[in-house]
Amino acid sequence: MNNKTLFAVSAAILALAFTAGTIAFKKAEKNRVARIAEYSRAPLVRDHAPTLGEASAPVSIVEFIDPACETCWAFYPRVKEKMAANPGKIRLVLRFAPFHEGSDKVAAALAAAHRQGKFWPALEALMATQDDWAAHHTARVEKIWPHLDGLGLDLKKLKADMRSPEIAGEIAQDLEDARVLNVTKTPEFFVNGKGLPTFGFGPLIMLIDDALAGRD
């Protein structure tokens, strides 16, 4: 074998090994997550998780969000549009995956707002003002308070609640479930227990449409 052939064959073997490894790993990972979701819906939905829509809705979307993640907010209004277009058919469950620095505190504040029945208005208020309190991928919880004014929240109680061990436990549970379900980036969606085949708004809509049509 001459040098050029030797080199070409080696390069081809390496490239092939990488591709085969990638395919095998993705397949194994997909099976693993599917098995978990099948075996138990527990890691997907917990009692403490805020939900929107009717519990009897045939389609359940579980979304893992990071309050400081911009992409999450790009998806949110479109998910709501989809819900509005199919009244009573879709339920949204929000889980926290606060991967950004400082995000866990903002998640705790939102969980505390949930205690006062104001999770969704608080979420939308923070979403609209994300630029102000989350710059350079760092969430600054001390800057969120002005944006929560006027929602009728008892901020004093909220600040006390967000430091409670119960809420810390909820966030820890969300993070643990995210780990089990292999959520490494946000937003991540599970539609009736099924994860996105590839990331993007199109695949999400397809998954929702399939579930709406009972093809899941």
Place this chain on the structure above:
Amino acid sequence: MMAGSPRVQEDSTTWRLIFGAWVIAASATLGALFFGEVMKLPPCSLCWYQRIFMFPLALILPIGLFPLDRKVVRYALPLAVIGGLFAAFHLLLIAGVIPESIKPCSRGVPCSEKVIEWFGFVTIPLLSAAASASIITLLALAGLRRSNEQ
């Protein structure tokens, strides 16, 4: 120069040494990309420095193979040595020889965290150190042949 002359044999041994170094560098590069891009393990900062010195080797060594340019050792060896030093430092950090206080990275992914431990002892920095050490050895051998000749 006739085929089979000592010079040609010398050349083909040097070529194989550099080729061997490339196989290791390319495997290490693909392996690092597999950990990062496929398994989605975020690289810690020391891992980034090891990548910085490993990835160019996968490119620079084959350039020196076609046609054989022995000078490639001169350009590649410093990269391998510096990368190897980072890997050695990383190993000492994981082993706990280097104390917490001088850890260069505490934010993000801590470098002292073992994300992979195969057979109870194979960690990513160990793979990196082994790759660097083999590349250094092969390139040094190739370099020595050259200086003996002069």
